[in-house]
Amino acid sequence: MKKIPASCINQVVQPRPPESHKGTFGRVLVIGGNAQFGGAAIMAASAAVYSGAGLVSVATDPVNHTALHARLPEAMVIPYDDPELKKLIPTMDVVAIGPGLGIDELAETILTRALEAVTESQTLIIDGSAITLIADRQLMLTHAKTVWTPHQMEWQRLSGITIKAQDEHSNQQAAAKLPGTVIVKSHRTQIFTPTTSYENPLGTPAMATGGMGDTLVGILAGFTAQFGLNDAALCAAVYTHSAIAEALAKTNYVVLPSALIQQLPQYMQQAATTRA
Amino acid sequence: MKKIPASCINQVVQPRPPESHKGTFGRVLVIGGNAQFGGAAIMAASAAVYSGAGLVSVATDPVNHTALHARLPEAMVIPYDDPELKKLIPTMDVVAIGPGLGIDELAETILTRALEAVTESQTLIIDGSAITLIADRQLMLTHAKTVWTPHQMEWQRLSGITIKAQDEHSNQQAAAKLPGTVIVKSHRTQIFTPTTSYENPLGTPAMATGGMGDTLVGILAGFTAQFGLNDAALCAAVYTHSAIAEALAKTNYVVLPSALIQQLPQYMQQAATTRA
């Protein structure tokens, strides 16, 4: 298994083309945040905006509208049970579904609608409760380009491999049966693409706090919206997430997702202007 | 086409008169922000407050009241479908309509009411969905002093000139048919007044993110409220917007509208106390 090299950041995060507009940097839709877990969608959307996605929308429980806007006026918002969601999805470059979505019937309905609405040309990131739902209910999979972001317990549910037995070989085999790429989040996150695998050399226990996974989803959405869906972009997103956390962890016992998100524009600019 | 000179800032942003009160610096009303695009109105209003408008009110969907106040207690707020809006408009110096307004029937009703209520002595800034609505529905124009702030696609809708064909000559001709001044936003924003035209020498692709246009609308509102509606004030607003963004872009891969807005008071004070 290859280690993600530090140089992936510089390779991916390039100076922006001068003649560009917000459409150039991609449209992201985050679907998630029920009444209990609204913060998850807020953090994912914030990470997408702060990592440079051109336009970010959030489909969430209406109870989360105001908190989202109070923190992030840069995002747009619609109720996640709005039938218009089906028309909104095809206008997106990246759809990230799952952060704080929950696993009740409404969540399943929304997930099913989203899986039906996404198209082959779009990137679909499947996270959190959406993974659990797919594992439990055997939902029909999609033709979109898919990225799965389970933590180890969700990966157990999805792959059938217990956490203890999740070694490189078993994971690679199980990932190969799924469409797209699987990112198994742990203290050393691993990425399994259809052809190869990568391990994140970074990560700190200061990241072990609620919302850190949602933040990674937002960075993955922001990076694939701008830099396309490819191994380098995924590696760079995972690496960026941990590199910022490690830097903050030098002076912080716990790294809050909100604090990490704030650092994205500066970290990325350093990557764009220096060579590893 | 003249380049906007850096000196326009110093010329316009002068030290304030000692014996003044908030009325001296103008009353601004931002009309916009439906349930989906509330952030647009919040960012425009924030930019108006932070650029020094004396009093800023927002007419918006009630769902946005709380997020607005959570970010900007300095603003006042009324529901945008409140019939009182017609009485409020004539008490303003500057009305900016369009950020996040949407293009549905309610949006058209509100726009129509506003166009009827504004008077000759007021400055009316027409942005975003309001431009699209006027282009589509051929709404009756107003006698207010008008500033249009289309991005290139909105300018295509309004002028009939495709983005590719939007050169200086065609733009100037089309702008001349409209009352007031047209500011075509792009990576090199252009200003077409009834008599001449200016090009913004600044601008960075780090500005290509959702809400950046709404922020310019707020700065234009703040500047015309304080410094009057004249070429210099419009040029200074456009220049200020990009100059702050360029400064932030040195260390930020993407410049968030919220971050830009925070810098307005400092940037303007520097302009007021130094010579170009």
Next chain:
Amino acid sequence: MKKIPASCINQVVQPRPPESHKGTFGRVLVIGGNAQFGGAAIMAASAAVYSGAGLVSVATDPVNHTALHARLPEAMVIPYDDPELKKLIPTMDVVAIGPGLGIDELAETILTRALEAVTESQTLIIDGSAITLIADRQLMLTHAKTVWTPHQMEWQRLSGITIKAQDEHSNQQAAAKLPGTVIVKSHRTQIFTPTTSYENPLGTPAMATGGMGDTLVGILAGFTAQFGLNDAALCAAVYTHSAIAEALAKTNYVVLPSALIQQLPQYMQQAATTRA
């Protein structure tokens, strides 16, 4: 008319007694903030908390609850039309009524209730719309120790003296007819106590922005809650408000109330630990 001396700050803002608790520093109630002007109550309450009042409650339109807590979890809140208000008022040391209260029937009802409920031992600060209501409707005055904080137009309504004619002598005479102290806010704020008068030597046009008066009300509430109702405390509150604004105005073209409020704890600590 005496100038407020810089030394008043050091005289008033003394190191706190070691054996104290939040009750030692006073209970403040801010009554204000209707659906349109909610920010006024938020800013007044914030200034009271940041200037050191021990406990701050806000009675406001319920639509403002969430924005208040999102900015200031340190405050407590009840609906301003809650009949319990009458029971809450007598438990307070300082009641500040008026910021954003409005002048409709509900506002009058609330003001009347408050005027009835306050007692002789309490300080009552009457601001903004509450002044206009009292001037217009000839409401029965209270036996509380009263501080009036009109701006020049509100002072005209209350005193009958036109802004132009508001000179020291006329103001002093008109103030003498009212119970308590009158603080006429302008670019050089004047304080008229029953026996003497003071002029604020500070103040900057960067303060001419919405919410600045509400902020002064909060500082007055915080200071009288901690330091008692006396000339020195009122002078120190007015001086502090302008001194912070002048400091910020060196680098800010406009001084936002939110920014001023943030500086209160540091400014006051400097006053408590240095001699003028």
Next chain:
Amino acid sequence: MKKIPASCINQVVQPRPPESHKGTFGRVLVIGGNAQFGGAAIMAASAAVYSGAGLVSVATDPVNHTALHARLPEAMVIPYDDPELKKLIPTMDVVAIGPGLGIDELAETILTRALEAVTESQTLIIDGSAITLIADRQLMLTHAKTVWTPHQMEWQRLSGITIKAQDEHSNQQAAAKLPGTVIVKSHRTQIFTPTTSYENPLGTPAMATGGMGDTLVGILAGFTAQFGLNDAALCAAVYTHSAIAEALAKTNYVVLPSALIQQLPQYMQQAATTRA
């Protein structure tokens, strides 16, 4: 009575184990925040998150959901009168009940439910109105490991000892009749465990402001979630709270709970990486 030694911080706040996840650092539930005192629950939850608890949930009046998420997207939230609360409680490591809960019938119902639902293996922190309710209504006590955090008036209600008579001996005797540990908050907070007692050598009158006690509850929850329920962890939490306040009080006349909470990650990292 022993003074809490500065070294307790270093002893307790150790570098985190590398192979950990958010579950490693404990699940905290804050129950509190009625419609009037919502800020108390927000501050307690914030302190729990910023002191490093792995996952923090809040059961509160629904009116507080949005303000909580606007400040702290890292937390999860359910209505405090949701019958699901009984199922949620047993999944927690630490339950803190009381901040802003109130003392009405609903508060009593919720408290009774919580006391029934907690189990022997869980830590239960009882604060504020929950103490008053237990003192007044003689509610059945729980088998959870209990920490009481009364201020002096609440301790009077609970112990029957008037504030004046609250000396070391009487307090120790009264505490011994209660299950668990009693932390009597004052300008020199005292901790009474079943076998011994400690006095906090730190504390500043700048802490005498609303919300400071709620903040301590959150730190106690965060510390016991991570470091277990033991004398050292409780001492370290009390000490940390005051040590940060003393540091901030050097430059702030009043220390706002929000400001204190922000400093937790840095203060704890310093403790984890230096020796006293």
